[in-house]
Amino acid sequence: MKEKRILLVIGGGIAAYKCLDLVRRLREESASVRAVMTRAATQFITPLSVGALTNEKVLTDLFDLDDEHEIGHIRLSREADLLIVAPATADLLAKMAGGHADDLASTVLMATNKPVLAAPAMNPRMWLNPATQRNVAQLKADGIRFVGPNTGEMAERDEAGPGRLAEVPEIIAAARKVLAEGGTVMPLRRPLTGRHVLVTSGPTHEPIDPVRYLANRSSGKQGHAIARAAAQLGARVTLITGPVALPDPPGAHVVRIATAEEMLRGVQQSLPADVAVFAAAVADWRPAAVPSEKIKKGSAKPALELVENPDILTAIAKEPAQRPALVIGFAAETDDVIAHATAKRKAKGADWIVANDVSPQSGVFGGDDNTVHLVTRSGVEDWPAMSKDAVAERLMLRAAEHLRKTTAAAE
Numbered sequence: 265m266k267e268k269r270i271l272l273v274i275g276g277g278i279a280a281y282k283c284l285d286l287v288r289r290l291r292e293e294s295a296s297v298r299a300v301m302t303r304a305a306t307q308f309i310t311p312l313s314v315g316a317l318t319n320e321k322v323l324t325d326l327f328d329l330d331d332e333h334e335i336g337h338i339r340l341s342r343e344a345d346l347l348i349v350a351p352a353t354a355d356l357l358a359k360m361a362g363g364h365a366d367d368l369a370s371t372v373l374m375a376t377n378k379p380v381l382a383a384p385a386m387n388p389r390m391w392l393n394p395a396t397q398r399n400v401a402q403l404k405a406d407g408i409r410f411v412g413p414n415t416g417e418m419a420e421r422d423e424a425g426p427g428r429l430a431e432v433p434e435i436i437a438a439a440r441k442v443l444a445e446g447g448t449v450m451p452l453r454r455p456l457t458g459r460h461v462l463v464t465s466g467p468t469h470e471p472i473d474p475v476r477y478l479a480n481r482s483s484g485k486q487g488h489a490i491a492r493a494a495a496q497l498g499a500r501v502t503l504i505t506g507p508v509a510l511p512d513p514p515g516a517h518v519v520r521i522a523t524a525e526e527m528l529r530g531v532q533q534s535l536p537a538d539v540a541v542f543a544a545a546v547a548d549w550r551p552a553a554v555p556s557e558k559i560k561k562g563s564a565k566p567a568l569e570l571v572e573n574p575d576i577l578t579a580i581a582k583e584p585a586q587r588p589a590l591v592i593g594f595a596a597e598t599d600d601v602i603a604h605a606t607a608k609r610k611a612k613g614a615d616w617i618v619a620n621d622v623s624p625q626s627g628v629f630g631g632d633d634n635t636v637h638l639v640t641r642s643g644v645e646d647w648p649a650m651s652k653d654a655v656a657e658r659l660m661l662r663a664a665e666h667l668r669k670t671t672a673a674a675e
């Protein structure tokens with residue numbers, strides 16, 4: 265954090281007092297901190313105490329002409345290396361998601377060209393409210409990074425759940441990570457403009473009878489993150505997804521399916537595409553025959569005969585007429601990750617394979633982080649551990665670069 269300039273936007277919540285410690289810790293790490301407080305925040309802590317710790321005048325009002333003369337909100341928002349919003353209240357997140365700019369805090373957040381890290385804190389019901397979840401999904405799609413909220417006791421009596429502000433060391437660690445990744449709040453470059461990116465995501469459900477099915481533990485987080493990143497980078501995105509508990513990525517055309525055969529049809533009907541990313545965990549087998557009525561307990565013990573599902577990736581990679589220019593598969597392996605992924609790339613006819621370790625101790629299934637290796641024709645790249653969002657963004661930037669090069673070579 266040495267010599268990094270942090271603009272801290274303090275929202276109006278009970279957790280605002282923790283910002284005093286956050287400022288102190290940031291300054292201990294040799295960062296300089298400027299603070300902007302919302303009007304509500306000043307009800308919880310005083311600008312005087314924040315200013316004493318930042319050693320800078322605390323800014324609260326957009327229409328404070330002196331401040332506008334001194335610095336101006338555009339410069340204020342861009343002179344920083346990183347903006348941290350803490351506590352990011354439900355109201356502040358809603359304003360950010362809606363693009364409001366009616367006070368200094370929301371205006372600097374709108375005007376910035378720098379990464380923004382939001383640390384939400386609010387009552388659990390407010391956090392779980394669909395409106396807040398929608399806003400968070402939108403903000404993630406816009407490139408805003410998040411830390412927390414944590415789960416636990418709330419300031420109000422008898423209230424517990426997700427909504428506690430992340431602890432100060434967690435906020436500092438997340439800030440360090442965002443600064444290291446060098447992300448931008450909104451990619452000003454949109455290198456996938458004019459491209460069609462097709463993504464499969466989630467598990468498939470293979471019916472055993474009208475009420476039962478075979479499935480797997482895929483959360484769909486990585487596939488959805490890829491669809492989100494591609495849309496954010498300007499692509500037209502079609503997401504063919506199995507049943508997941510995730511919001512639709514903003515801007516993507518979402519086709520919901522249940523079985524592998526439906527997924528294959530969905531993909532075929534969405535061609536042509538420039539890039540196809542097969543991140544779905546497709547069931548390898550399905551029950552051979554599905555009775556139209558529920559199998560009753562007590563009847564003869566059912567024998568589950570399975571037949572193989574179509575391999576969607578192979579079908580599309582080997583599709584002679586409409587093969588996408590770049591076909592990317594995933595290989596979730598529990599052992600010998602790279603060897604298996606390299607063999608899989610060749611066997612399936614994919615251009616790239618994103619290989620990851622999904623052994624139970626890795627925590628990848630259902631988690632937010634991933635450590636992957638990119639297996640291409642020319643070798644293997646080891647990527648550092650990063651969030652699934654960061655993997656998605658990096659993969660789609662690589663795809664854009666690959667398309668640019670191959671298009672240029674063809675011209």
Ligand code: C5P
Pocket residue numbers: 464524542543544545546547548573574575576577578592593594595596608
């Ligand atoms: O399951 P497997 O390790 O073979 O999956 C590797 C890749 O193949 C993944 O990208 C997955 O989405 C894809 N796949 C598929 N259709 C299948 C099985 C796997 O598209 N039936």
